[in-house]
Amino acid sequence: MSESLNVPTMASYLAEGKQPEVLFWVGCAGSFDDRAKKITKAFVKILNNTKVDFAVLGTEEGCTGDPAKRAGNEFLFQMQAMTNIEVLNGYDVQKIVTACPHCFNTLKNEYPGLGGNYEVIHHTQFLKQLLNEGRLKVEGGKFKGKRITYHDPCYLGRANGEYEAPRDLLRKLEVELIEMKSCKSKGLCCGAGGAQMFKDAEKGDKEVNIHRTEQAVETKPEVIAAGCPFCNTMMTDGVKNKEKQDEIEVLDVVEMIANADDL
Amino acid sequence: MIEYIPQFIFVIVLVGATLFFVKNVSSLKQNINLGKDVDRKDHKGLRFKKMMKIALGQSKMVVRPVAGILHIIVYVGFIIINIEVLEIIIDGVAGTHRIFSFLGPVYDVLIGSFEILAFLVLVSVILFWTRRNVMNIKRFLSKELKGWPKNDANYILYFEVVLMVLFLTMNATDYQLQMLGAPHYASEAGISGAFPISQFLLPLFDGMSVGTLVVIERSAWWLHIVGILIFLNYLYYSKHLHILLAFPNVYFSNLENLGKFKNLEAVTNEVKLMMDPNADPFAEPEGGENEEDIPEKFGASDVQDLNWFQLLSAYTCTECGRCTAECPASQTGKKLSPRKIMMDTRDRLEEVGKQLDKGEEINDDKQLLDGYISREELWACTTCNACVDACPIGIDPLSIIMDMRQYLVMEQSAAPVELNNAMTNIENNSAPWPYNQQDRLDWAKD
Numbered sequence: 001m002s003e004s005l006n007v008p009t010m011a012s013y014l015a016e017g018k019q020p021e022v023l024f025w026v027g028c029a030g031s032f033d034d035r036a037k038k039i040t041k042a043f044v045k046i047l048n049n050t051k052v053d054f055a056v057l058g059t060e061e062g063c064t065g066d067p068a069k070r071a072g073n074e075f076l077f078q079m080q081a082m083t084n085i086e087v088l089n090g091y092d093v094q095k096i097v098t099a100c101p102h103c104f105n106t107l108k109n110e111y112p113g114l115g116g117n118y119e120v121i122h123h124t125q126f127l128k129q130l131l132n133e134g135r136l137k138v139e140g141g142k143f144k145g146k147r148i149t150y151h152d153p154c155y156l157g158r159a160n161g162e163y164e165a166p167r168d169l170l171r172k173l174e175v176e177l178i179e180m181k182s183c184k185s186k187g188l189c190c191g192a193g194g195a196q197m198f199k200d201a202e203k204g205d206k207e208v209n210i211h212r213t214e215q216a217v218e219t220k221p222e223v224i225a226a227g228c229p230f231c232n233t234m235m236t237d238g239v240k241n242k243e244k245q246d247e248i249e250v251l252d253v254v255e256m257i258a259n260a261d262d263l
Numbered sequence: 264m265i266e267y268i269p270q271f272i273f274v275i276v277l278v279g280a281t282l283f284f285v286k287n288v289s290s291l292k293q294n295i296n297l298g299k300d301v302d303r304k305d306h307k308g309l310r311f312k313k314m315m316k317i318a319l320g321q322s323k324m325v326v327r328p329v330a331g332i333l334h335i336i337v338y339v340g341f342i343i344i345n346i347e348v349l350e351i352i353i354d355g356v357a358g359t360h361r362i363f364s365f366l367g368p369v370y371d372v373l374i375g376s377f378e379i380l381a382f383l384v385l386v387s388v389i390l391f392w393t394r395r396n397v398m399n400i401k402r403f404l405s406k407e408l409k410g411w412p413k414n415d416a417n418y419i420l421y422f423e424v425v426l427m428v429l430f431l432t433m434n435a436t437d438y439q440l441q442m443l444g445a446p447h448y449a450s451e452a453g454i455s456g457a458f459p460i461s462q463f464l465l466p467l468f469d470g471m472s473v474g475t476l477v478v479i480e481r482s483a484w485w486l487h488i489v490g491i492l493i494f495l496n497y498l499y500y501s502k503h504l505h506i507l508l509a510f511p512n513v514y515f516s517n518l519e520n521l522g523k524f525k526n527l528e529a530v531t532n533e534v535k536l537m538m539d540p541n542a543d544p545f546a547e548p549e550g551g552e553n554e555e556d557i558p559e560k561f562g563a564s565d566v567q568d569l570n571w572f573q574l575l576s577a578y579t580c581t582e583c584g585r586c587t588a589e590c591p592a593s594q595t596g597k598k599l600s601p602r603k604i605m606m607d608t609r610d611r612l613e614e615v616g617k618q619l620d621k622g623e624e625i626n627d628d629k630q631l632l633d634g635y636i637s638r639e640e641l642w643a644c645t646t647c648n649a650c651v652d653a654c655p656i657g658i659d660p661l662s663i664i665m666d667m668r669q670y671l672v673m674e675q676s677a678a679p680v681e682l683n684n685a686m687t688n689i690e691n692n693s694a695p696w697p698y699n700q701q702d703r704l705d706w707a708k709d
Contacts, residue, residue, distance in 0.1 A: 056707075072673065105523075204596035
């Protein structure tokens with residue numbers, strides 16, 4: 001099935017003298033992490049099916065610098081940012097969509113001050129736009145009536161105020177959406193943000209992802225829906241730790257839409 | 264002459280208390296101004312609106328409805344009853360009795376509503392005390408509240424109980440004296456004021472002589488106003504400063520998306536220079552201008568490295584712990600508590616301020632970093648912004664954590680080893696993991 005994926009690069013577009021409608025910023029997790037790659041592919045499948053004219057930077061893309069900045073390394077962050085901005089501005093990029101809320105937040109909020117001004121949207125917001133424009137049709141399919149809980153990624157929700165786009169998509173799938181004890185602006189972190197993904201946690205009573213997974217498990221879901229590759233990893237690990245992997249799937253919203261009618 | 268003695272004493276007490284308060288406010292300003300500059304003077308209209316909604320309107324308090332509603336009662340009581348304080352001050356200076364009573368029915372409504380509010384405040388404060396001391400509410404049991412912070416919180420509550428009881432006693436005896444037709448109290452126009460609550464205290468004073476009643480009324484009146492003046496001056500030493508500072512703190516709080524962290528300008532200049540193919544790395548900085556742009560150090564290891572808004576927030580924090588209750592690190596038993604970050608910042612700022620007051624050099628053996636806030640706390644933060652969102656008055660503990668991490672990484676290269684590995688990977692192959700940038704599109708080929 002993946003042979004059918006059509007993933008043009010900005011370089012090839014430039015060679016043909018074309019400009020895509022939108023740049024898909026894949027991100028490090030989306031490019032390299034085995035679990036996150038599936039999310040990337042699900043999104044591309046939808047882009048292909050809805051005939052969205054998009055391109056990726058491919059080998060010209062580099063880490064946005066988010067983990068460096070939040071670890072306190074402003075120098076490395078700005079090196080990454082300026083390198084990326086040079087590439088993006090070189091291609092005259094106007095609009096960027098990404099499936100990673102960390103890339104989304106950094107590109108949207110922290111690049112403009114360094115000369116990178118783009119319209120940046122999260123893939124759930126983009127899918128909702130496609131839906132509103134009638135380009136994407138979402139129907140219940142295999143998730144219809146299933147109990148689903150949605151985990152708000154901090155950098156999409158609290159950091160940028162987007163709580164509804166992913167939920168609207170889930171409602172379109174006709175799922176039974178159940179909220180966790182802490183949700184939306186009170187959403188509890190998965191434990192990966194602020195560069196925690198790349199280090200061991202400090203000593204405590206338990207891991208943050210276990211704590212969050214417990215909140216999710218309380219809602220007795222069939223699927224935990226996420227909108228961030230890092231949250232996905234943390235929740236997947238949490239579900240395994242609770243030995244619930246046979247009952248509860250952790251899926252990105254875009255995977256659910258792509259899987260709904262087995263795209 | 265002798266009849267003017269109380270007025271004379273009153274003026275001295277009032278002026279003394281005011282001067283002492285002014286002195287404390289100037290210390291406060293001096294300490295806050297130790298912070299670095301940050302531009303929070305833009306968008307005046309927006310800031311004013313936010314202040315009206317969040318500080319005056321208490322909109323974020325009711326996120327926790329029980330504490331929120333009790334707090335609004337005490338807050339409204341505090342503000343409204345202050346109108347009565349104005350009358351008390353005028354009476355005290357002029358030697359009059361209930362100077363505003365010429366307002367007639369309006370005055371009755373005013374005094375009546377003060378009484379009802381005073382009663383509601385009393386009930387709320389008792390409930391607050393119970394929440395703090397009897398019910399095991401987690402955010403009031405944290406380690407950082409042991410000792411002075413816990414006592415401070417209780418002293419404030421006791422103060423309010425005493426003030427409200429004195430206020431009601433003063434009114435009850437005044438009412439009784441008016442009914443007895445006592446000179447100075449009674450007026451031909453009838454009873455001044457309405458006493459819906461203190462009327463129930465009347466049986467306590469039944470059968471007392473005018474003389475005794477005057478002594479009780481005067482004692483309550485004096486203790487009440489002197490108590491208020493002591494309370495005013497207690498603020499500076501207490502977490503209770505929020506009743507004043509919540510307003511400027513909300514006004515100057517961050518208006519940007521919570522996810523937007525500031526970019527360090529000094530770094531931008533340096534990075535631009537590095538990336539400019541035409542720049543001569545060995546060139547002398549032009550006219551010494553650039554040298555001024557380069558800060559003495561990156562990030563913060565002590566209070567003077569923080570900005571004035573962060574220091575204002577340290578004084579504003581009333582240690583309610585809503586931030587810590589929402590913090591994923593605190594919830595999972597890590598050492599980090601955003602409330603403690605604010606409390607530590609204030610404690611250290613006070614220490615530095617005292618050294619400056621004595622004309623001493625700032626003692627560098629001790630800093631905010633390590634002296635108060637440990638590295639373990641700083642590295643436990645997930646930057647999730649839950650603490651920032653939870654604060655009812657716009658405090659941003661995360662910004663202090665970030666500034667201190669910046670110091671650790673950029674000045675001391677003291678990041679945890681795994682983070683250093685991730686950063687080396689980003690530097691070498693533009694991803695936090697050791698994958699080759701040339702393989703970035705391989706996912707499309709699998």
